[in-house]
Amino acid sequence: MRRAASALKRIYSSHNLAAVHHARNLLETEGIRAVVKNEFLSSAMGDLPPAECQAEVWVLHEKDFQAAETILRALDAQNDLPSWKCACGETCEGQFTQCWRCGAYRAG
Ligand SMILES: [Zn+2]
Numbered sequence: 396m397r398r399a400a401s402a403l404k405r406i407y408s409s410h411n412l413a414a415v416h417h418a419r420n421l422l423e424t425e426g427i428r429a430v431v432k433n434e435f436l437s438s439a440m441g442d443l444p445p446a447e448c449q450a451e452v453w454v455l456h457e458k459d460f461q462a463a464e465t466i467l468r469a470l471d472a473q474n475d476l477p478s479w480k481c482a483c484g485e486t487c488e489g490q491f492t493q494c495w496r497c498g499a500y501r502a503g
Pocket residue numbers: 481482483484485494495496497498499
């Protein structure tokens with residue numbers, strides 16, 4: 396029996412927890428099993444430098460890694476979109492159509 400641990404691969408990491416969950420949801424939508432790691436670490440240790448507290452997305456099956464990479468590369472391309480300011484005052488990154496803080500949709 397093969398050990399599952401060796402098949403886990405990190406596909407994405409960011410200090411933006413919303414972006415990490417977005418990436419995971421995107422993979423799950425495409426039928427790729429993925430898990431988020433370090434999310435509690437990152438929220439509990441907000442004073443650490445970003446690199447120290449990045450949340451990560453891990454693909455459960457190595458065979459899915461290449462497909463996942465393709466999906467997330469498309470996601471990265473969307474990062475060039477300009478950020479927008481929500482009515483609640485939160486600045487949201489351009490790839491999000493919904494405010495991560497209050498859940499409101501982007502106007503316009
Ligand atoms: Zn908002």
